[in-house]
Amino acid sequence: MRIPVAVRRYLPVLDWGRDYDKSALSNDLMAAVIVTIMLIPQSLAYALLAGLPPEAGLYASIVPILLYAVFGTSRALAVGPVAVVSLMTAAALGNIADQGTMGYALAALTLALLSGVMLLVMGVFKLGFLANFLSHPVISGFITASGVIIAASQIKHLLGIDASGGNLAELLMSIWGNLGNVNWTTVSIGVSATLFLFWVRKGLKPFLRARGVGPRAADVATKAGPVAAVVVTTLAVWFFDLAGQGVKIVGAVPQSLPPLTMPDLSFDLMGNLLLPAFLISVIGFVESISVAQTLAAKRRQRINPDQELIGLGAANIGAAFTGGYPVTGGFARSVVNFDAGAQTPATGAYTAVGLAIAALALTPLVFFLPQATLAATIIVAVLTLVDFTILKKSWSYSKSDFAAVLTTMLITLGSGVELGVTCGVVLSIFLHLYKTTKPHIAEVGLVPGTEHFRNINRHDVETCPTVLTLRIDESLYFANARFLEDCIYDRLAGDTCLRHVVLMCSAINEIDFSALESLEAINTRLRDMGIKLHLSEVKGPVMDRLKKQHFISDLTGSVFLSQHEAYVALGKVAA
Amino acid sequence: MRIPVAVRRYLPVLDWGRDYDKSALSNDLMAAVIVTIMLIPQSLAYALLAGLPPEAGLYASIVPILLYAVFGTSRALAVGPVAVVSLMTAAALGNIADQGTMGYALAALTLALLSGVMLLVMGVFKLGFLANFLSHPVISGFITASGVIIAASQIKHLLGIDASGGNLAELLMSIWGNLGNVNWTTVSIGVSATLFLFWVRKGLKPFLRARGVGPRAADVATKAGPVAAVVVTTLAVWFFDLAGQGVKIVGAVPQSLPPLTMPDLSFDLMGNLLLPAFLISVIGFVESISVAQTLAAKRRQRINPDQELIGLGAANIGAAFTGGYPVTGGFARSVVNFDAGAQTPATGAYTAVGLAIAALALTPLVFFLPQATLAATIIVAVLTLVDFTILKKSWSYSKSDFAAVLTTMLITLGSGVELGVTCGVVLSIFLHLYKTTKPHIAEVGLVPGTEHFRNINRHDVETCPTVLTLRIDESLYFANARFLEDCIYDRLAGDTCLRHVVLMCSAINEIDFSALESLEAINTRLRDMGIKLHLSEVKGPVMDRLKKQHFISDLTGSVFLSQHEAYVALGKVAA
Incomplete structure (x- = not known):
């Protein structure tokens, strides 16, 4: 006798019961x-x-x-x-x-x-x-x-x-x-x-x-x-x-x-x-x-x-x-x-x-x-x-995890489990979101002898004076869209030899509607300054969505499969 | 007369007033x-x-x-x-x-x-x-x-x-x-x-x-x-x-x-x-x-x-x-x-x-x-x-942005601005978090002739049967830590020739305490199965924090600077 899958899904007893x-x-x-x-x-x-x-x-x-x-x-x-x-x-x-x-x-x-x-x-x-x-x-x-x-x-x-x-x-x-x-x-x-x-x-x-x-x-x-x-x-x-x-x-x-x-x-x-x-x-x-x-x-x-x-x-x-x-x-x-x-x-x-x-x-x-x-x-x-050792463990790893433990403990002790857990959850979500509002943005260069790009402040890397490559270490969404704009404008201020800005998107897992509008604003602003905006290493799912909009066709620069391709192509232009 | 910076910060009038x-x-x-x-x-x-x-x-x-x-x-x-x-x-x-x-x-x-x-x-x-x-x-x-x-x-x-x-x-x-x-x-x-x-x-x-x-x-x-x-x-x-x-x-x-x-x-x-x-x-x-x-x-x-x-x-x-x-x-x-x-x-x-x-x-x-x-x-x-064109624009780009617009509009019209905006904000945060709970995880391989790795389902790439490389397209934190465990175990089930699992961390911008515990669990579980766990392309700030814990020393495999290094090293072992 065969049992329909739908029934078996809801009655696991039918699975183990047969082999009992x-x-x-x-x-x-x-x-x-x-x-x-x-x-x-x-x-x-x-x-x-x-x-x-x-x-x-x-x-x-x-x-x-x-x-x-x-x-x-x-x-x-x-x-x-x-x-x-x-x-x-x-x-x-x-x-x-x-x-x-x-x-x-x-x-x-x-x-x-x-x-x-x-x-x-x-x-x-x-x-x-x-x-x-x-x-x-x-x-x-x-x-x-x-x-x-x-x-x-x-x-x-x-x-x-x-x-x-x-x-x-x-x-x-x-x-x-x-x-x-x-x-x-x-x-x-x-x-x-x-x-x-x-x-x-x-x-x-x-x-x-x-x-x-x-x-x-x-x-x-x-x-x-x-x-x-x-x-x-x-x-x-x-x-x-x-x-x-x-x-x-x-x-x-x-x-x-x-x-x-x-x-x-x-x-x-x-x-x-x-x-x-x-x-x-x-x-x-x-x-x-x-x-x-x-x-x-x-x-x-x-x-x-x-x-x-x-x-x-x-x-x-x-x-x-x-x-x-x-x-x-x-x-x-x-x-x-x-x-x-x-x-x-x-x-x-x-x-x-x-x-x-x-x-x-x-x-x-x-x-x-x-x-x-x-x-x-x-x-x-x-x-x-x-x-209580969780307090020590979380403190040594991350202050925000520690804050969540401590808050949950103190409020649970003071006002009961319900309020304690609710505050703990709200606080941990808030702290997670807060971290994403000011994402880590690294200026990267080529690790010599490889096709790999790393932070110029942490590694000994090659860069090109006319090309600025920024790796954005966060998905772009409403809570950090404006931060990206500010970062880019701040970095550009005073740098007169730049001709290309490449956003290395390997860590961007989503670009929402608000962030798309920010990217459009950045593209326009850079165009007015005579600087081209390029993207590299855009992930499949993100690119699928961007293609539906006019942003890609409006982009002053290109979209490169890998950051290395971008570096070679733009470096040559400059040389 | 020099005005202290602290005063100038709070009184911009002093900046523009001097050149009036x-x-x-x-x-x-x-x-x-x-x-x-x-x-x-x-x-x-x-x-x-x-x-x-x-x-x-x-x-x-x-x-x-x-x-x-x-x-x-x-x-x-x-x-x-x-x-x-x-x-x-x-x-x-x-x-x-x-x-x-x-x-x-x-x-x-x-x-x-x-x-x-x-x-x-x-x-x-x-x-x-x-x-x-x-x-x-x-x-x-x-x-x-x-x-x-x-x-x-x-x-x-x-x-x-x-x-x-x-x-x-x-x-x-x-x-x-x-x-x-x-x-x-x-x-x-x-x-x-x-x-x-x-x-x-x-x-x-x-x-x-x-x-x-x-x-x-x-x-x-x-x-x-x-x-x-x-x-x-x-x-x-x-x-x-x-x-x-x-x-x-x-x-x-x-x-x-x-x-x-x-x-x-x-x-x-x-x-x-x-x-x-x-x-x-x-x-x-x-x-x-x-x-x-x-x-x-x-x-x-x-x-x-x-x-x-x-x-x-x-x-x-x-x-x-x-x-x-x-x-x-x-x-x-x-x-x-x-x-x-x-x-x-x-x-x-x-x-x-x-x-x-x-x-x-x-x-x-x-x-x-x-x-x-x-x-x-x-x-x-x-x-x-x-x-009202925002409805059409957001619909074509992303259904969750559309949901946020529509909810805000309808609740504002029905119950006023305060409730409408509150619901809109809560919904957009919830939808953003929801997306991160089930992150995109891509199995990647080498793009031939380069040192670049892409999704095996989207690109024509080389892979090695003993090495599984997973690129995780999201920061790891409490809301998706368990999902990662499930994904890896599901992928491993039935694959008997695997000896190495490499987590390519180029898109991981944070690993919180909950996710660290999940990684430790994965490491232990893979060890019991005779499979080594490796990391590649871990970002500076993430690595700084991991180094404070015993996870890196307990890791059965290695941490590679680039995915290409990992591929070369592990591919050779297999060959």
Whole structure:
């Protein structure tokens, strides 16, 4: 049976599903078991971070994973709640409703729906390139800053106090002010869980390897660390009745498959959530695609960014109708999935089944799970994302990249992820454009013995007194058209022996309408001064367009294929 | 006496003032007389267009001209009320207060002050490049659309009816609904004045020349046309008492030098006017600088854009404190000034004196001047700016330039200049960036018999099967870094004999931090595939920066000065 290409484009499952065999099945099943165990505490924790009841995290991991398995192209990506998106969800909904209310949970569904629809639309219209405007410095800046904010937001759970604040400074002040109410039992659970998890992450593997444990077993032990922390602290709370001493626990979680839910579709609410939903979509997509590409590259596989948008869109729409909240492909869970040997998206389906069983049968087991343990798993997970060295690296390479990192970090810390990322993107676009407004223009000459032309100030080159050759190191467009005119007129002022100006166009990738008008003005002005204007090394696509206009026929000089031809022809005229 | 450079930078008057002689004086005086006569009706008309009392137009022409003469660099620019800025003033103030109220006039002063301060700040911080982001297509689009709107707004004065509307459609509907109230005496004055002025502009000069009148006299007669229309219609209204028949006249204009005024400095008002003031500043600056550069080029003079900002800023601040409203260098008045032989900015000073005399002594003469005549002068002036051929021209050259023109025009017509220009600028920046996200990447080969390399698909070139040379026709930055990776991996897939990939960097003007990370990823990936990555023709500034990082030392291949060297070296290895 042949499946039409159009259908296969939108359903990658048809590609890998046909070759699915026993070996893939066993690899995928094994990976699914490991991931499921890891996801249970993580999902609960991220739901709390988003201000939602813990079961929302489980629900957001079931149907979305299944839908991504059908529509996504990455073989190892694990979709579900992630730290940054959970934080952004809490920030977006904080202005709409109070945490714990029905309106808050409904708004979370609406946010997931809007975000899903946006991702789907971007995928269908192939707008994935929009994510490219988030530069690496901006991404690094906001990930690091978000990590700090998320970790700070969990401190109150570690201490067993109440604290709140719209930004990092307020939050820290609020924690400081409430330090008197610290619950020491909670602190001992939270701090020891945090220290234990850090040690598991950094020290357990070398420790086990040194004692002769095989690498694979050591790996599994490391991944089981969070589960061990959950089990031990839950048992401790139950056995010693620590809840009676003020330790906050997860409490009753309904035993149920994901419910069918209907997002709130009121225009007011949707209007308020449009911008947050857009930013969640783009940032979620960037996080997801970065992880997916990194993992795909390791196995020489390719992923399709536009189809990824569709996969993530479907996952979010699924979350909206099954009691979840915005999801995306997470870094930690995907890496675990990959390391555990997941071979196809079917792993996701098995994970979904595992989580469904957990939601249906295992939720009573987490009744006594202390919130401090969940906070510890979040803190340890996000602090690995925090990387301030990007500041130093970008500073040494380029001040404008540094400016973008710093701005994104500071504004994210001060006013939240949404404003931070927006400012970072706007600033990096502005700085990029600014650089192009004053392009580098080099006067070039012939490198002796070759046909190659280089900057007269950097290389020992031959020139001809009647010929001025300028290499313009930028596309010509409205923002720099006038600058070129100024440069040429300034260079000509006072130079009386010049007869020819050659614009070497090897670095000109576009000449727009405004720049064409400037070139026409330059041509006319030089003609009045008795100087001919020539072009050399004009690229194919640029020449195609110039030929449609009268500029080429009005040109006082010629168009040369290579700068060397121009030099030979004009040098002879002069000699 | 030597004047410090820093002082001379900000006071161009010190440059030209030192060489001022008798011949310059007589030229300037003659030009001033002609310009003064032309400016009287024009200033009154533009003030009415801005919704202000007619004398505001005179006041806005006196002190601003003097200040520009001191601080400006253009020798022929005439500063004062212009059509587009008057329209934008009316639009900005329409939301603040009712026309004819004290609040409206005060807000106009505030607008001029804000605009002046912004221009001054932009000048001091050398932000004149910001104006470059208004591309020629956007400027053409909004000038044409504004011309249409301004002409439409004057129809009611020609017909002697009331009409109003927030955009063109509403305005035309309102005129249509009021057609029953047409005052036929007004119509006969207005329409005949309009026809007369069009004829003066198009037909008078050939008519006089054909009858043996000298070219200079014919020119003067053409310029005197509007004055003739003013005199004749004013006399007619007075003699036949047409005001009694419902013809609206200018009426009493106070006989006074420009008053000292204080703008309203309340925070609320300034907050509301910030954005309009910014747009008025930028658009006014663009109009002014275009005119100034055109005129300067004709006489081989140079103007300094940043100093122009200071000159215009001073002029607007002057307008704010002397009963005016936002001003800029106008096209029509500057051309008249230039044609009349103005040689230095002193012409402006003499014009100011002329207008001051007019404000003090001649205002009773315009009592009976019909508003329909002023409307006719505005219509004829702005319709010469309307040029729809830009649509065809830009369509044939580049679809994205066309999109920018069309968007600017339609949104300006539908929702006003501010939104139209903003959308036009945003769209043209977006389209420019979009083009750079998917750069042209050409596979190149050697043009036989030369050292020149061109696209293998366009030229008949030599290549070597083990060497792939890609010329990347764009700077590498965050928005296209990932695209390059995809392109290279796609090209490599299936090609098993390749051993070398050369990136020819002649068109790469910048490599930012994100692109550097992509290059590092490509280098690593190719290394794993047993392929070496080389660079050729890297520009000086780009190489300087790359050398600071470990990328060059990690590079599996070499960096070649010219592509030809790379070809020879790698071809030999293969042979």
